[in-house]
Amino acid sequence: MNNTLTKLYALSLSTLFWGSVALPTMAQEALRTLTVTGRGTEAVTATLAQVTLGVEVRGRTAQEVQQEVARKANAVLVVLRGREVSQLQTTGLSLTPDYQFSNNQRLLVGYIGRNTVSFRLPSDRVGALLDAAxxxxxxxIDSISFTAPETTLAAAQRTALQRATQDAQSQAQAVLSALNLQPRQVVSIQINQATPPPSPVRFAAPAMADSTPVVAGELEVAATVTLQISY
Incomplete structure (x- = not known):
């Protein structure tokens, strides 16, 4: 009985000893990683325009101003609906006093009324629509920004991600090859992708004799991928 207990005790000590030796080795191997970040982009043609425009009227009385704003705004809406714009909505409606200062006194000289709307339409139709509006x-014309359909942006994001991953792998291979090391496996992956903000164009409505030229251009969809690779 005593011999059996002695053997079990010795076996337990041996297990503890070798386990305590193996732990630092595993921890040391876990530190053998390389972290790289790759970047990928994809250009997309901006085929949609987001437009905000409005009516501003100044007058002596609030009723006069409000009626004129309503008249002009309705006329503009008729044009917009006739051109079959999408996502048409009112984005601002206000009637405020118009003051002037004279001899340190504030004088009410009238009222300012505003009505603004936003809408979306194909970018190649923007110029003619602005003229008509x-x-x-x-x-x-408060703002114009250009974008692309969601499906187009999603496809571009996938392409950008693939290119970012390939870029990260290429960087890792270059570094490890220079050190005569071999990659083993990808330990972790971090993805950062963002939808490109609409490309803005801002200007005030001029008196237009010719059709207004509008050039949409391209959007750049970018993505980054961070890989942690063991070696």
Missing amino acids: VQAGATT
């Missing part, structure tokens, strides 16, 4: 009564 201004002719109908629009007095401000």
Whole structure:
């Protein structure tokens, strides 16, 4: 009985000893990693335009201003609906006093009324629509930004991710080859992708004799991929 207990005790000590030796080795191997970040891009043609325009009227009385704003805004809406724009919505509606200062006194000289709308349409139709909207009564073109359909952007993001992954792998291979080391496996992957912000164009509505030229250009979809690779 005593011999059996002695053998079990010795076996336990041996297991503990070798386990304590193996742990630092495993930890040391876990530190043998290389972290690289690759970047990929894909260009997309901006085929959609997001437009915000409006009507601004100044007058002596609030009722007069409000009625004129309503008249012009309705005329502009008729044009927009006739051109079959999408996502049409009112984005601003205001009526505010118009003051002037004279001899340190604030004098009410009238009112300012505004009505703004936003909408989306194909970018190749923007110029002609802006001309028609201004002719109908629009007095401000607040902003124009260009984008692309969601399906197009999603496909571009996948391509950008693939290129970013290939870039990260290429970087890792170059570094490890220079050190005569071989990659073993990918330990972790981190993805960072972003939808490109709309490309903005801002200007005030001029008196237009010719059709307004509008060039949409391209959007760049970018992605980065960070790989941690053991060796």
